[in-house]
Amino acid sequence: xxxxxxxxxxxxxxxxxxxxxxxxxxxxxxxxxxxxxxxxxxxxxxxxxxxxxxxxxxxxxxxxxxxxxxxxxxxxxxxxxxxxxxxxxxxxxxxxxxxxxxxxxxxxxxxxxxxxxxxxxxxxxxxxxxxxxxxxxxxxxxxxxxxxxxxxxxxxxxxxxxxxxxxxxxxxxxxxxxxxxxxxxxxxxxxxxxxxxxxxxxxxxxxxxxxxxxxxxxxxxxxxxxxxxxxxxxxxxxxxxxxxxxxxxxxxxxxxxxxxxxxxxxxxxxxxxxxxxxxxxxxxxxxxxxxxxxxxxxxxxxxxxxxxxxxxxxxxxxxxxxxxxxxxxxxxxxxxxxxxxxxxxxxxxxxxxxxxxxxxxxxxxxxxxxxxxxxxxxxxxxxxxxxxxxxxxxxxxxxxx
Numbered sequence: 001x002x003x004x005x006x007x008x009x010x011x012x013x014x015x016x017x018x019x020x021x022x023x024x025x026x027x028x029x030x031x032x033x034x035x036x037x038x039x040x041x042x043x044x045x046x047x048x049x050x051x052x053x054x055x056x057x058x059x060x061x062x063x064x065x066x067x068x069x070x071x072x073x074x075x076x077x078x079x080x081x082x083x084x085x086x087x088x089x090x091x092x093x094x095x096x097x098x099x100x101x102x103x104x105x106x107x108x109x110x111x112x113x114x115x116x117x118x119x120x121x122x123x124x125x126x127x128x129x130x131x132x133x134x135x136x137x138x139x140x141x142x143x144x145x146x147x148x149x150x151x152x153x154x155x156x157x158x159x160x161x162x163x164x165x166x167x168x169x170x171x172x173x174x175x176x177x178x179x180x181x182x183x184x185x186x187x188x189x190x191x192x193x194x195x196x197x198x199x200x201x202x203x204x205x206x207x208x209x210x211x212x213x214x215x216x217x218x219x220x221x222x223x224x225x226x227x228x229x230x231x232x233x234x235x236x237x238x239x240x241x242x243x244x245x246x247x248x249x250x251x252x253x254x255x256x257x258x259x260x261x262x263x264x265x266x267x268x269x270x271x272x273x274x275x276x277x278x279x280x281x282x283x284x285x286x287x288x289x290x291x292x293x294x295x296x297x298x299x300x301x302x303x304x305x306x307x308x309x310x311x312x313x314x315x316x317x318x319x320x321x322x323x324x325x326x327x328x329x330x331x332x333x334x335x336x337x338x339x340x341x342x343x344x345x346x347x348x349x350x351x352x353x354x355x356x357x358x359x360x361x362x363x364x365x366x367x368x369x370x371x372x373x374x375x376x377x378x379x380x381x382x383x384x385x386x387x388x389x390x391x392x393x394x395x396x397x398x399x400x401x
Contacts, residue, residue, distance in 0.1 A: 204231025
């Protein structure tokens, strides 16, 4: 057996490499998954109406809804555990002649290469994986970055590749695992501008940008209800939870459900927060808008501006239906604008969202940061400098590579 990474093994059978977790760990994960399923089954049952007191009925209904949300989330955790336990990594090994040619070329740069394989990810995205480290005393470079290694592999494989977001930044002295994926067809440049409500020191608005190795860029904009430190803490907690789940591989639907139920089970004084999501697919050039009580977003293409509005309850509300998702295809030069309600509310005299649409239509194409600054300046001008609520503007500029 050739060692692959700590806790895994490589089994060679012809030209197929299988990399899987140790059997003991797999069995334990499956056992945990079965336990979670059993726990979820114990929460099944229809809501039963007992008595006629309205307040008691509402309280009982709330408890039942709480159990249903918890049951769904526990089932999802069981599904993820079972999936990881049964996961097998299949890669197509390179033929010996090509492998030797690539290894020789990389060794001339001072690299020591272990296994090399190729595979296609979900959606047909090709991927190259390898173990690599620097060979002491060899090569003209003191170190090699993952980006430089991607450029070398692009030449050797005759296909544009880029370093995965999970890679180390550079090749070190010890063997490390590197993944290189097909270079994306689109790139999104970002800009942001913010203003804090008068009398406060912290904004209740927070945002996060998450890039995945599958070619997705997810922008999260969370508005903690109210303002100040409490609202800031609420929105930061939501973003922190969502970041962890998205980076762990949970799909957007599951991540939202888990975050919503987590806040729904807190005390009744917990503020409800709104969440605005834009998920970009940078291979095909498309985006999905998803709003949990969030303000409208805007898709600007030249002088044309489309408002994206979706009605939905804020996070933390029991009985939330699955949020609607709106998909749009993107082209070179498109501009996506996301805002919190503090921005649109300040344009009441101009028709709220309509006022911002008119301004965006007349706005020349600018880099995202300049565009975000101009939007915020315009809103502050329209409100005579009065900041009645936290304001956040995020701009995404779409470009084809």
